Amino acid sequence: xxxxxxxxxxxxxxxxxxxxxxxxxxxxxxxxxxxxxxxxxxxxxxxxxxxxxxxxxxxxxxxxxxxxxxxxxxxxxxxxxxxxxxxxxxxxxxxxxxxxxxxxxxxxxxxxxxxxxxxxxxxxxxxxxxxxxxxxxxxxxxxxxxxxxxxxxxxxxxxxxxxxxxxxxxxxxxxxxxxxxxxxxxxxxxxxxxxxxxxxxxxxxxxxxxxxxxxxxxxxxxxxxxxxxxxxxxxxxxxxxxxxxxxxxxxxxxxxxxxxxxxxxxxxxxxxxxxxxxxxxxxxxxxxxxxxxxxxxxxxxxxxxxxxxxxxxxxxxxxxxxxxxxxxxxxxxxxxxxxxxxxxxxxxxxxxxxxxxxxxxxxxxxxxxxxxxxx
Numbered sequence: 001x002x003x004x005x006x007x008x009x010x011x012x013x014x015x016x017x018x019x020x021x022x023x024x025x026x027x028x029x030x031x032x033x034x035x036x037x038x039x040x041x042x043x044x045x046x047x048x049x050x051x052x053x054x055x056x057x058x059x060x061x062x063x064x065x066x067x068x069x070x071x072x073x074x075x076x077x078x079x080x081x082x083x084x085x086x087x088x089x090x091x092x093x094x095x096x097x098x099x100x101x102x103x104x105x106x107x108x109x110x111x112x113x114x115x116x117x118x119x120x121x122x123x124x125x126x127x128x129x130x131x132x133x134x135x136x137x138x139x140x141x142x143x144x145x146x147x148x149x150x151x152x153x154x155x156x157x158x159x160x161x162x163x164x165x166x167x168x169x170x171x172x173x174x175x176x177x178x179x180x181x182x183x184x185x186x187x188x189x190x191x192x193x194x195x196x197x198x199x200x201x202x203x204x205x206x207x208x209x210x211x212x213x214x215x216x217x218x219x220x221x222x223x224x225x226x227x228x229x230x231x232x233x234x235x236x237x238x239x240x241x242x243x244x245x246x247x248x249x250x251x252x253x254x255x256x257x258x259x260x261x262x263x264x265x266x267x268x269x270x271x272x273x274x275x276x277x278x279x280x281x282x283x284x285x286x287x288x289x290x291x292x293x294x295x296x297x298x299x300x301x302x303x304x305x306x307x308x309x310x311x312x313x314x315x316x317x318x319x320x321x322x323x324x325x326x327x328x329x330x331x332x333x334x335x336x337x338x339x340x341x342x343x344x345x346x347x348x349x350x351x352x353x354x355x356x357x358x359x360x361x362x363x364x365x366x367x368x369x370x371x372x373x374x375x
Contacts, residue, residue, distance in 0.1 A: 013375045015044040016112035018103070020119035021051055021062045025144035025288035029118045033142070033188040033371075036364030042372055045110060049122070053102035057095045069307045070215050077308035080150065100125045114375035118142045123156035138374050142188065142367065144288040147171050148313030159374065162367050164292060165317060165360070183370055186363030187292035192273040194362040198298045199280050201352035205345040207236040210337075211275050213284035215305050216244045224283065224304055225255050227330035229262060231337035238264045238279065240272075273297065280348065281340070283333070286311040291318060296361040300351040302327040302336060322354035 015037055019030035030046045037044040050058045068076045103125050107115070114137050117123050123141050130136045138159035143149060146168045153161070154175060161177070163169050164187040173179050199209075210228050214221040221239070229235050237259075241248050245267045256263045269275070276282060276297035284290045285305040291314040294301040301324035303315050318324030327333045340348040 011113055013042045013113050013372050015042060015114050015116060015371060016110055017044055017046045017116045018119060018122045019046060019048050021048060021058060022065050026118045028289035029142050029144050029188045032190050032364045033116065033367055035191050036368040039191055040368055047106060049099040049103045053098040054095055070217060073307050080309035104129045112137050114138050114371050116140045116142060116371060118144060120152035120156055123158045127157040140371055145310050146313045146317040150310060162370060167317060167320060185366035185370055186360045187288060188364040188367045189293050189296040190273050191364055193296040196273060196277040198277045201349045205280060206234045208232060208234045208341060209279040210235055210237050211279040211282045212237055212239045214239065214248060215285060216247055221248050221251050222255060223330045224333060227333040228337055229259050231334045232341050236262050238266065240266045240269060242268055286314040288314055295323060295355060298352055298355040300324055300348060302333060304328060321358050323351050
């Protein structure tokens with residue numbers, strides 16, 4: 001008797017990546033992961049259900065989030081801690097109903113073989129949306145911060161969590177999460193980081209190029225810039241104004257006139273990988289994306305602004321690796337920069353060496369491979 005064996009081809013991977021504009025780390029991780037998947041020949045789609053379904057509310061909440069975390073971080077910390085006791089499995093936020101309905105339609109239309117969430121509320125949406133599906137696509141949750149992880153991430157119903165580093169994985173295991181569901185892929189930094197070489201730790205440090213990402217606090221740009229430039233005549237400063245260009249441009253131009261030939265101004269830029277790899281030091285807030293991009297470029301970092309709670313773990317990671325420090329006041333910034341350059345920049349070279357030994361610059365590919373294998 002003859003049997004006809006029909007080999008049914010497996011569907012090509014099709015990855016739906018969900019992000020949110022509440023913090024740049026979510027968007028950065030989503031975009032970079034999509035780039036990694038594309039370079040590996042896999043179809044993906046990045047969508048922000050909040051922005052698509054409720055654009056005005058999302059825009060308002062994003063502005064409010066940035067204002068509160070910049071100007072009243074202690075208030076944000078109280079809000080952050082209050083989420084520990086929340087039941088995210090129930091839809092508690094009226095303004096999120098539209099995004100959840102939008103996501104349900106999107107999943108039905110796109111038919112993904114796997115779904116990736118870079119924002120912690122989406123796994124709860126998907127748990128309700130996929131409850132009636134006979135065959136459910138795996139759901140991967142990309143945690144964009146390190147070590148100090150909010151309860152909303154830890155309670156998420158998910159196939160697996162992709163985490164930024166071994167310290168974070170260990171902390172989550174201690175909090176009760178299953179080790180087999182925690183995968184250390186590294187933060188999904190831009191693929192360009194895996195192709196670039198940073199400043200040579202054995203090379204010259206004159207000029208000492210510092211990359212500075214200011215917050216929207218108007219007085220801080222002048223105080224921080226002067227502290228850096230006064231630390232050593234060898235310091236040359238690149239200030240990335242980003243979305244704060246209208247707010248801070250006049251003060252930045254005043255600094256240029258005060259320190260002729262030592263300051264370069266940039267607005268919004270897509271050249272962050274190139275900038276980090278061509279500078280000796282980065283000064284910025286302790287957001288997940290910025291910290292892990294600095295680590296990927298092996299560029300030591302000074303944290304001048306810290307959002308309590310969610311960003312404290314990112315600073316702790318930098319400190320554990322020996323690649324960064326907290327410097328919240330102009331006096332601290334000036335003193336640490338001066339120390340870094342003392343004895344032919346011995347401290348700076350030691351920090352570079354430690355980041356080189358850690359060597360994490362291909363998180364987008366590591367995450368992409370994990371998702372492809374599970375889809």
